[in-house]
Amino acid sequence: MSNAEPSQHQGRRSIGARRNLDTRDAVLRAAEDIHLEFGLGGFSVEAVAKRARAGKPTIYKWWPSRADLLLEVYHRQKPLAVAWAGPFEDDLVEFVCALFRWWQNGAGAVLCSIVAEAQRDPSAALALQGYLDVRRAELESAFRTSLLRDQLRPAIRPDVAAELVLSFIMQRLISGRLAIDVEQVRDVVRQIFGGVPVGADGNPQVD
Amino acid sequence: MSNAEPSQHQGRRSIGARRNLDTRDAVLRAAEDIHLEFGLGGFSVEAVAKRARAGKPTIYKWWPSRADLLLEVYHRQKPLAVAWAGPFEDDLVEFVCALFRWWQNGAGAVLCSIVAEAQRDPSAALALQGYLDVRRAELESAFRTSLLRDQLRPAIRPDVAAELVLSFIMQRLISGRLAIDVEQVRDVVRQIFGGVPVGADGNPQVD
Amino acid sequence: MSNAEPSQHQGRRSIGARRNLDTRDAVLRAAEDIHLEFGLGGFSVEAVAKRARAGKPTIYKWWPSRADLLLEVYHRQKPLAVAWAGPFEDDLVEFVCALFRWWQNGAGAVLCSIVAEAQRDPSAALALQGYLDVRRAELESAFRTSLLRDQLRPAIRPDVAAELVLSFIMQRLISGRLAIDVEQVRDVVRQIFGGVPVGADGNPQVD
């Protein structure tokens, strides 16, 4: 851990009686780097402060817990853009694959760490729950829209389906099985859609 | 203060050059109690040793990492007995509800902690993965059996369905939503079964 | 039990980014007390930290080894004042007796422990050697001065005589024979002075 080199930035100081955004950025960048390099095990406030050439009290002031830091690091990743334009099944498969791709690129590990942190820190648990609720709501709304467009079998419950999708991707994340296999993902999506693909008329197609 | 005087405590001692099972039990019991009382945050080898009146080196010898301790604590819980006798949907609903009930009774928190630990400790990750693989296989086999008995729509893929069920319950565990609502669980199961219950003829029943 | 809660103890704290001299004093006082009470065997960093209500890392930061602690404890004893005013033989006898008296008062045990520590810890050996070199040089200079004043037989080699005196007192310390017998000490001094007493005129007396 110790060999995390301090950043090159030499001599960032106070900018007076208000928050220094350079410091904020330096801390978040350092946090991201350290998490990337050493994982959750090496992710200590001490290490982040040293790397960012920031004081520990500064960090504690703005991010009262490790979880706050992790969450902000996670949210700084530019979010996933999903179109939800084409046929819903294709959209959903693409969404899952894109998410896996994004997660594999480092963001997933941060979310994983947040999940772990949430087991110790109730505030992290709350923040995580909020985040997941939003995600679930988004998925549910996508399902609902698709239902309204008669692209899904009417028996599908949007809330249940959304939870299943979310559980599936989170579990894949947590157990580190993010390898992208489009056919596999499609199988899962179809299973959730009712075990069979859905035709343009909204009825299940028989293979 | 003085130099390694023999302790006055006349308690559990070595029983010769082989493992003392009393010590093993005392440690595991202490570990379970401490995890129950203080959660993962208070679950330190130090605390377990103190509570069990055992030496730290003894614990490190038999359980090289916190995860090993947690796993053994988890496995000592008497396992869930599932009948898989009646109609599959009822069995599965009952299985999930029984699991939730069992988890709520303390075991769930241990598994949660193992999930968290797995984010730091690769060996814990491996152990957890092994455990989940077994669980998934069991579920898959239950699905397969049910398929052979024509209790499920043939389009259902046992592997995919098993993963969905497992993901669902694990995610519920991790996010602490283990409140048992049989109807909700039934909805989820039905969704996985194809959005609707399946009749004796293999066709979807309409409610 | 819980995760690093702030202590309830409202005692000595950090005084900012510089060394807290109160802590320094408390540690040294505790070290002295513990060494006095329990000897080298009970002199552990752990015990000193506990008694001083200080943290182990703090101690290790300022005194990287047990020997550093012991040396500073030894040096805090107020030093021996020697006049070197009267006839040299009397002065030397008085010096040795005063040293024995001082050592008997606790300081000797600390030096003993430093000698012991020097067998394990090369840095302690170095520090001890430096200390003894200074002492030897002081004695040698006293001998040299006395020679210049014609108070000693010219055949006396100041360096050799100084080493003999130092060896004598150190060996007495180490073997715990500090009981003060002025006549015995005078015999030793006279032996070093050439086997004969020195008369009032500064010349050796012939038996």
Add this chain to the structure above:
Amino acid sequence: MSNAEPSQHQGRRSIGARRNLDTRDAVLRAAEDIHLEFGLGGFSVEAVAKRARAGKPTIYKWWPSRADLLLEVYHRQKPLAVAWAGPFEDDLVEFVCALFRWWQNGAGAVLCSIVAEAQRDPSAALALQGYLDVRRAELESAFRTSLLRDQLRPAIRPDVAAELVLSFIMQRLISGRLAIDVEQVRDVVRQIFGGVPVGADGNPQVD
């Protein structure tokens, strides 16, 4: 420490209800080797037992303390043969030089460790004191004999002179200054003899 290879001896066992001298030898040899290789710091009963392929209780049975082991190791060294045949000054110089030579060959370190151990362990202190008393008595007797033969100035007190010689050599040992410089040693001896060599007439000789 751990890489001290166990001895090749495979399978030394009990030889019945009496002490196994092979074990005794193996332990002492292992103790000597370990002390030689790692010094007092690495000299633990654990390490000796492992190296000797002996059980710790066996060692504790025959050598109740580390000091006992060290003392026996020291005494196993074949002792120094001193002639005391020629002129006493030459004999004494030769004695000191021979002792330094012997000590430099490993034996000195053991004695040093005993001195250190004596600061913690009263029984070691006693044993060491006994050993030194014998040595002092031997030296004193040599001085006395020499006095009777009129080889020394009559003012010399054998007891004091013996203590001075012993202190000198012990202090040299403890401070690690065993380099043999015959002239230096001769200077010390002459200083003790009265600052100058003594002729047959009892008067100082001028070189």
Add this chain to the structure above:
DNA sequence: TTCTAAACGAGACGGTACGTCACGTCTTCTG
């Protein structure tokens, strides 16, 4: 000759202390 008793190797055990890491709080000083 059989049986007892001791010595042996092995190593587990409850402990103490080691030296290190990170925690979260505190204060000083710089800009």
Add this chain to the structure above:
DNA sequence: CAGAAGACGTGACGTACCGTCTCGTTTAGAA
């Protein structure tokens, strides 16, 4: 007055030995 710097008390980490204990084996010597 925000921020860097870093000292502080605390507590857990994982390791090394301590000295004791019991095991099962081996053999000499008493019965």
